[in-house]
Amino acid sequence: MKKSVAIISFLSLLVNLYAQSQDSVIIRRIFDEALTSRAAYENLRYLCKNTKGRICGSPQAAEAVEFTSQVMLDMELDSVYLQELMVKRWVRGMNEEAYVISSLFGFHELTISGLGTSVGTGEKGIIGKVLEVQTFDDLEKLGTENIKGKLVFFNRPMDPTLINTFAAYGGAADQRTRGASEAARYGAIGMVIRSLTTALDDFPHTGVMYYEEGIPKIPAVSVSTIDAEQLSRLLSGDPDLHLHIISNCKNLDEVTSHNVVGELKGTVYPDQIITIGGHLDAWDTGEGAHDDGTGCIHAIEAVRLLKDLGIQPKRTIRAVMFMDEEIAQRGAKKYAELARENNEKHYAAIESDRGGLTPVGFGFTAAEERMEGFLQLKEYFKPYGITEFVRGGGGADIGPLREFGATLISFIPEMQRYFDYHHSPNDTFEQVNIRELQLGCAAIAALVYLIDKYDL
C-alpha cells in the first residue's frame, strides 16, 4: 500500500514536472510571438497619432472606440461589441495663458494647463495677488482675512525620496483634486497647482479636479514645475506679485460614449469571465500613450497572442477598453452594472493603467486561500525579469468587479519615469519603447493562461 502511494506520488510529481515544463514552453512561445510582432506597437502608434485628444465625450474618443473595435474585429475575435454610456463633456477651449505681473521683476509668462472639469476664467481672465501654500492646513492657518480675493498657489512637490512614484503621486494629488474648493472656502478667486510630476521641466500636467457642493467654483490650473519654482522665487522677492490667468475651458452637456469589448469565448466555462482592461479616454494635451494607450494595447495584444498561438482558454477572455477613467469612471460603472444585469460570473480582472514601461510584476487582491497560488506564479516569469508578485491589486476600472468575487490584478511596470509623461503634452508615442510594450503584452497573456489553466 505504502509503496503504491509512493509510486503514485512519484508519478504525479512527474506529471507535474511535465506540465510545468510544457507551461514554460507555451509561455516562451507567447513571449517570442510578442517580441517578434510589431502589431501592438503599430496599433499604439495609430491610437496616439490619430485619436490624440480623446478625452471622454470628444470626437477623438469616438474615433478611438471605432479604431479599437475595428482592430478586434480584424482579429476575428468571437465577439466584439460596445457598451453605451453617458459621459461628462469638458472642453479646454483655446488660449490658456498666465502672466506674472510684478513691479519689481516685470512681466513673465507661465506655462499652464486647465484642470479637468474646471470652470474657465471668462474672456478677460482673472487677476489677483498670489498666496503660496503647501497644504490645506496652511489655508486654515491663514484664514479668510488673508486669502479672500487672492489666487492660491499650491506648491507641494511629489516626495522624491519615495521609490514608489505612485505613492508620491498619491501624497500630492489632493492639491489638484480638492485644492480649488479648499481655497474657495476661504474666498480665493482662483487656484494654481505645481504640476504633479517628479520631473523638473516645462510641461504642465493636467488631471481631474472636483468642486465641493455649496462652495463657489473657481478656475483651477496647473503650472509646469520649472514655472512653479520660478513663481515661488519671484514671490519670495515680491510678495505683492500678481498673476493674470486666462482659461476658456467649460463643462457642456453630457454625451453618449462607449466601452469597447472584445471576447475570446471560453471552451469549458464560457460563462466565467477574465477581464483584461485599460482605459480608452486620455487627457487632451498629450497623446495618451502611457496613460493609457499602452493599457488598451496590452489588453488587445494579450488576447491576440492567445488566439494566434492557438491557446484555447477554458474561460471567456475579454479585452475591455473602458471609457472615462479620467473624470468619473462611468465606463467602469457601466461595465459592472451590465455584469449585474446579465448575471455574469467574473473570475478575475487585470488592469493595466500604470504605463507601458518594462514589466516588473503583478499585484493581487484575492481570497487569502488563493493568494499563495498567485504569488508562486513568479517562478514562471523569472526568465523574463518579472519578479514582483505582491499582495494588493486593483484599479479604478476593475475595482467594481470585486463584488462578483473576481480576483483583482494590477499589472506593474517600471515606474521611475512614468510621471514625466502622466497627463502632460509629454505623454507621446515616442516615449513608449517597443520591447517594453511587447514584454508587457506577453506578461499579461502568460498570466491569463496560467490563471485559467490552473483555476487559480
Added chain:
Amino acid sequence: MKKSVAIISFLSLLVNLYAQSQDSVIIRRIFDEALTSRAAYENLRYLCKNTKGRICGSPQAAEAVEFTSQVMLDMELDSVYLQELMVKRWVRGMNEEAYVISSLFGFHELTISGLGTSVGTGEKGIIGKVLEVQTFDDLEKLGTENIKGKLVFFNRPMDPTLINTFAAYGGAADQRTRGASEAARYGAIGMVIRSLTTALDDFPHTGVMYYEEGIPKIPAVSVSTIDAEQLSRLLSGDPDLHLHIISNCKNLDEVTSHNVVGELKGTVYPDQIITIGGHLDAWDTGEGAHDDGTGCIHAIEAVRLLKDLGIQPKRTIRAVMFMDEEIAQRGAKKYAELARENNEKHYAAIESDRGGLTPVGFGFTAAEERMEGFLQLKEYFKPYGITEFVRGGGGADIGPLREFGATLISFIPEMQRYFDYHHSPNDTFEQVNIRELQLGCAAIAALVYLIDKYDL
C-alpha cells in the same frame, strides 16, 4: 556553560539585528540624498552637452578629462590625479554618404555611420554591386568568385526574442567587429552592416571594428535598421543594385590622453582599493549619455554620497574615469599596469557600463566562499526594487584587476531600451531620466558601503 553560550548567541543576534537596522538607516540616507540632489544629473548634462564627440584622443575627450577632474577637485576628495597613456586617434571626417543606384528603383540615400578605426573610401567613394549575407558561413559558401569586387552587406538582426539585450548584442556584434576582414578575405571592396540595435529607426550605430593582419583593409560602415530593411527589399527586387559609399574617416598618429582618478582615502586599510569605474570616451556621433556618461557620473556621485554623508570607508574608494574603452581599452591596461608597478591591493571593483536606466541588480565574480555573502546583500536593496544579485560580473575596464584578486562587480540596470541609444546619435542627455540616474548612484554607493563595512 550551555546557558551562557545561548545568552551569547542571543546577544550576538541582537547586535546583528541592531547593526542591520543601522545599515538600513544609512542606506536609506544614501538614497534620500541621491534622490534629492541634482548634482549627478547636472554633471551629466555638462558632460553630454559640452564634451560631445569625446572619442579617445579628441579635444573633447581632453575637455572631459578636465571637467571630471574639476568636479572631483570641487568635491574636495583626498586626492584627484590623472594617469597618462597613449591612445589611438581615429577621426570620422565630414560627409559620410551612401546612395543606392538601381536601374529599376532609381536613387535612394541611406543613413550611414563609419565604423570606428575603419579606413575611408577616398574622395570619390567606392561603388559596387551589393551582396546581402547573414553570417561568415554565408561568405564561405559564396566564395571569392561571387564576392570579389563587391560590397558585402551583413543584415543579421539582433535576436529580439532574447530578454537579455546584451546577449542579443553579443550574438550579432561579430558582423561589426570582424565583418570587414571576413568579407575582404574573399575580395570584397567594402562592407556595410545593419546597425546593432533592437530598434527599427533611422539612427546608424557605430562601434569599433578590427582589421585582421594580412588582409586588405576595406571601408566599413553601418546603416540604420530602417535603411537596412529598405536595402534588403530593394535588393530582392533588383539583384543588380549598386551602392555608392563615401566616407572620409582615417587613423592618425597616437596621442596622449588620461584616465581620471578621484580618491576618498580609507581610514583603516588605506592601501586596499575599491574602484568604481565608468569610461570617459564615447562615440562621436552622440553625446555619450548612456554610454558611458552615466557610468562616469555614477562613480563620481557614489563617492560624493559617501563623503557628503560623512560615511568614512575603511578602504580607499576610487572613482575612475577610464579612457579609451571603446577602441583599445588602453585606459584599463594603464590602470592595471600602474597598479602592478605600485604594488596596489585591489579589494573590489565595480563597473558601470550598461547605461543609466533604473538599477535592477549587480553581478559578482568572486572567490566561491565569498559569493554567498554578496548574494545575500540583496535583502538591503529590496526596498529600492533592486533584486537581481547574480553570479558573473566584470567589464572591459575592470577586467584586468582580477589578477590582483579583486572581486569584480557589474552594475546591472534595466536593459530593454539601452540599444536604442548605444553608439548612435540617439545617445543624448535627454534619454537619461534623473530618478533612474540617481537610483543607480545610490545603489552603487550603498553596495560599496556594505562591502567595505563587512569585509566581503
